[in-house]
Amino acid sequence: xxxxxxxxxxxxxxxxxxxxxxxxxxxxxxxxxxxxxxxxxxxxxxxxxxxxxxxxxxxxxxxxxxxxxxxxxxxxxxxxxxxxxxxxxxxxxxxxxxxxxxxxxxxxxxxxxx
Amino acid sequence: xxxxxxxxxxxxxxxxxxxxxxxxxxxxxxxxxxxxxxxxxxxxxxxxxxxxxxxxxxxxxxxxxxxxxxxxxxxxxxxxxxxxxxxxxxxxxxxxxxxxxxxxxxxxxxxxxxx
Numbered sequence: 001x002x003x004x005x006x007x008x009x010x011x012x013x014x015x016x017x018x019x020x021x022x023x024x025x026x027x028x029x030x031x032x033x034x035x036x037x038x039x040x041x042x043x044x045x046x047x048x049x050x051x052x053x054x055x056x057x058x059x060x061x062x063x064x065x066x067x068x069x070x071x072x073x074x075x076x077x078x079x080x081x082x083x084x085x086x087x088x089x090x091x092x093x094x095x096x097x098x099x100x101x102x103x104x105x106x107x108x109x110x111x112x113x114x
Numbered sequence: 115x116x117x118x119x120x121x122x123x124x125x126x127x128x129x130x131x132x133x134x135x136x137x138x139x140x141x142x143x144x145x146x147x148x149x150x151x152x153x154x155x156x157x158x159x160x161x162x163x164x165x166x167x168x169x170x171x172x173x174x175x176x177x178x179x180x181x182x183x184x185x186x187x188x189x190x191x192x193x194x195x196x197x198x199x200x201x202x203x204x205x206x207x208x209x210x211x212x213x214x215x216x217x218x219x220x221x222x223x224x225x226x227x228x229x
Contacts, residue, residue, distance in 0.1 A: 002158070033216065043205065045216035058216055090159060094215075100147055100166050103217060105159035 003027065004106035006091050012112045018079040021109045023091030025072055031055070031094045032074040033103060034066055038087040049074055050096075078111070086113045116141045118206050118220035125225050127196045134181070135191040135223045137206030143167075145211030148189040150180065153203040153222070162204075165189055196227045 003026035013019055025032050034046040036059075045058035049068035060066075063081075068074040078085060088110050092103040117140040127133040139148065150162040165173045165180045173180040181190040193200055203224050207217040 002160075031215070035217075042221050043207075043217075043219040045218070048216060056216055088157060092159075092217075100164065102149060102161045102164055104161060105151070107158045110157070 002104040002106065004029075004091060004093050004104050006089075006106035006109050008109060009107065010110050010112075012114065013081060014114055015081055015083060017081050017113075018077065019081065019111065021076040021078070021089055021091075021111075023074045023076070023093075023106055025074070025091075025093030026104055029093035029095050029104075030072065031096060032068055032072070033092040033094075034060075034074070034076050035090040035092065035105075036087045037090060037108075038084075041087075043090075046076070081113045083113050086111055116143075116146075116208055116210060116218045118208055118218055120206055120220035120223050122223045123221075125223055127193075127225065127227055129198060129227055129229050130195055132192060132194045133196055133225065135193070135204050135206075135225065137189045137191065137220060139187050139189060139206075139208050141187075141208065141210060143210045147209045148180070148182070149207040149209065149217065150178070150189075150191045151205045151207060151219075152200075153205065155202070159205075163191070193225075198227050198229060201225060201227045 005024045030051045046060040048056040066076045088108045091106045094101040146167045148165045152160045163175045179192045203222045206220045
């Protein structure tokens with residue numbers, strides 16, 4: 001158990017809908033990262049937050065947004081869902097943004113868009 | 115741009131034998147970190163080992179060691195005394211210095227340990 005929690009574990013929804021994925025980082029970790037894992041794209045970085053502020057953006061679609069709250073939990077919002085958004089979404093956390101701090105991953109949320 | 119290449123889509127190894135999973139990377143940065151993660155069929159990502167670009171010694175963590183050859187830009191994972199539970203996808207990843215701390219992942223290698 002990495003100490004990072006993600007809910008829900010599975011999510012099945014329809015095209016055009018909106019969903020929210022939730023992540024609680026390890027105790028003491030200030031940095032949260034979101035990744036998407038799909039068969040065709042592999043593991044891709046979406047966005048990073050540090051202590052409530054956005055720090056870096058990757059291949060995140062405009063239909064997607066995220067935030068980190070004062071208690072450091074984070075939410076990833078996916079809207080106008082398409083079939084291609086079906087993927088495993090991971091949240092990871094680290095103690096800070098140092099180069100040599102490993103990121104600990106949550107169990108992931110498997111999103112299926114029908 | 116950074117790139118991680120894992121050229122072995124799949125590997126087979128006999129139980130109790132050692133196996134090497136290849137990883138090469140491409141970066142112009144001087145400061146970077148290299149990581150290996152394991153993803154069992156259950157889906158979670160498990161951190162195994164990391165190597166900093168300035169580390170002179172190869173990293174080791176139990177049965178895992180990282181064969182770091184900086185000039186060749188390779189960071190191969192060596193698993194000694196393979197166990198059935200080692201069967202999983204293995205991902206090599208890189209993190210650069212500076213302000214962008216994202217991990218860039220390779221496509222992974224599926225390791226199967228045979229009894």
